[in-house]
Amino acid sequence: MPKPVDPARRAAVDLLDGVLGRKQPLTELSGVLDPLAPAERATAQRLALSALRSLDRADRVLKPHLRKKPVARVHNILRLGATELCEGGAAHGVVDACVTLAAEGKRTAGAKGLVNAVLRKVAEDGPALWPRLRPARLPKWLRAPLVEAWGPEAVGAMEAAHAAGAPLDLTAKGDPAALAEAVGGSLLPTGSVRIDAGVQVTALPGYDDGAFWVQDAAAALPARLLRDVEGLRVLDMCAAPGGKTLQLAAAGAQVTAVDLSQARLARVEQNLARTGLRATLIAGDALKHAGRYDAILLDAPCSATGTIRRHPDLPHVHLGERIGELIALQAALLDHAVDLLAPGGRLLFATCSLLPDEGECQVEEALARHPDLRVLPPEAPGLDETWRTAEGGLRLRPEFWPERGGMDGFYMAVLQKAGG
Numbered sequence: 001m002p003k004p005v006d007p008a009r010r011a012a013v014d015l016l017d018g019v020l021g022r023k024q025p026l027t028e029l030s031g032v033l034d035p036l037a038p039a040e041r042a043t044a045q046r047l048a049l050s051a052l053r054s055l056d057r058a059d060r061v062l063k064p065h066l067r068k069k070p071v072a073r074v075h076n077i078l079r080l081g082a083t084e085l086c087e088g089g090a091a092h093g094v095v096d097a098c099v100t101l102a103a104e105g106k107r108t109a110g111a112k113g114l115v116n117a118v119l120r121k122v123a124e125d126g127p128a129l130w131p132r133l134r135p136a137r138l139p140k141w142l143r144a145p146l147v148e149a150w151g152p153e154a155v156g157a158m159e160a161a162h163a164a165g166a167p168l169d170l171t172a173k174g175d176p177a178a179l180a181e182a183v184g185g186s187l188l189p190t191g192s193v194r195i196d197a198g199v200q201v202t203a204l205p206g207y208d209d210g211a212f213w214v215q216d217a218a219a220a221l222p223a224r225l226l227r228d229v230e231g232l233r234v235l236d237m238c239a240a241p242g243g244k245t246l247q248l249a250a251a252g253a254q255v256t257a258v259d260l261s262q263a264r265l266a267r268v269e270q271n272l273a274r275t276g277l278r279a280t281l282i283a284g285d286a287l288k289h290a291g292r293y294d295a296i297l298l299d300a301p302c303s304a305t306g307t308i309r310r311h312p313d314l315p316h317v318h319l320g321e322r323i324g325e326l327i328a329l330q331a332a333l334l335d336h337a338v339d340l341l342a343p344g345g346r347l348l349f350a351t352c353s354l355l356p357d358e359g360e361c362q363v364e365e366a367l368a369r370h371p372d373l374r375v376l377p378p379e380a381p382g383l384d385e386t387w388r389t390a391e392g393g394l395r396l397r398p399e400f401w402p403e404r405g406g407m408d409g410f411y412m413a414v415l416q417k418a419g420g
């Protein structure tokens with residue numbers, strides 16, 4: 001009788017095939033996980049994410065044992081196995097599971113002997129070599145502009161932060177110190193609560209009552225920088241999945257949340273229902289939205305290069321060709337936001353990008369196009385002076401706060417329209 005295949009490992013290799021072979025982002029591959037039980041799903045995700053984060057290192061550990069490049073699926077089985085072995089997986093179990101997985105496929109069955117032999121060798125020499133290998137380099141389309149903007153040393157530190165992954169941050173609906181105590185997390189200087197990434201969020205105390213939501217510490221800052229929004233009409237222009245909508249609603253604003261994607265907006269609705277917060281939701285193009293608002297939060301669609309710690313698939317699927325389009329959309333959304341803003345109103349522009357073209361340059365250019373706009377200095381608890389930029393915004397990068405476990409890359413600036 002053939003041994004049963006571990007469904008989590010099979011799904012993890014399916015995910016690698018999708019990302020590395022078909023260049024599909026993991027968000028488009030959720031169908032692979034749907035048939036799995038929750039625990040298997042979590043394992044498949046964890047295995048695929050660590051293999052993607054360590055792809056370069058796995059390839060370097062495998063190389064001496066491969067005479068030629070194997071077919072793509074065999075290569076991905078080997079990468080998955082090598083990563084597991086080098087990160088402390090039990091040799092016998094990992095090798096066995098990978099051989100069984102190879103044996104089930106028509107195109108991979110012939111390579112089961114190879115998988116067995118190579119992974120046995122990796123089990124012997126890989127774990128000692130692993131910590132000495134440098135973290136995966138970003139692809140050229142991204143590395144070159146980042147080196148130009150931040151220098152080679154900073155980019156090396158970003159790559160180390162990407163390889164390390166990310167902890168889990170929560171935003172409290174109420175008192176963050178009380179939340180930190182309830183979930184056994186640590187309170188960060190900016191008010192987010194940090195816990196271990198391995199924790200099952202839905203099992204945390206307060207989840208069902210909507211006492212918090214998951215949001216990176218950097219992503220939680222834009223809504224805080226809008227300062228006191230109680231009673232104000234606030235537009236969240238690109239709102240889904242809704243972390244910032246929830247913050248604005250929790251701060252007492254009358255929020256209108258717009259997003260182009262009906263499906264993503266459904267997640268805002270679920271999040272509002274769980275937390276008992278209210279906002280008016282509108283599915284549609286923010287460029288066509290009309291109205292007058294006291295404050296606007298524009299968290300614009302972008303390359304998302306600040307989130308590679310959490311989305312290690314991104315450098316493999318994104319080839320940089322859409323960035324010009326995104327930059328034009330960000331500028332159009334910024335211009336429209338200025339039109340919708342009441343005199344004296346505040347506009348928060350943010351992107352989770354590491355590229356100045358999607359951050360600092362957007363604000364510099366918006367100030368040149370709109371003489372009635374000025375930059376307000378960002379103010380919120382816990383801001384570090386070194387995060388401030390020349391044009392008056394905040395630049396956050398994944399290698400910041402290394403002793404605390406880093407943060408997502410982000411850019412944000414507060415603009416104010418004249419008058420009022």
Ligand SMILES: C[S@@+](CC[C@H](N)C(=O)[O-])C[C@H]1O[C@@H](n2cnc3c(N)ncnc32)[C@H](O)[C@@H]1O
Binds near residue numbers: 239240241284285302
């Ligand atoms: C960076 S995400 C927003 C994240 C969100 N602010 C949060 O904190 O959860 C960008 C969003 O912009 C939306 N989007 C893209 N183009 C848009 C447009 N023209 N009008 C409205 N929303 C748009 C996307 O569907 C996506 O949900």
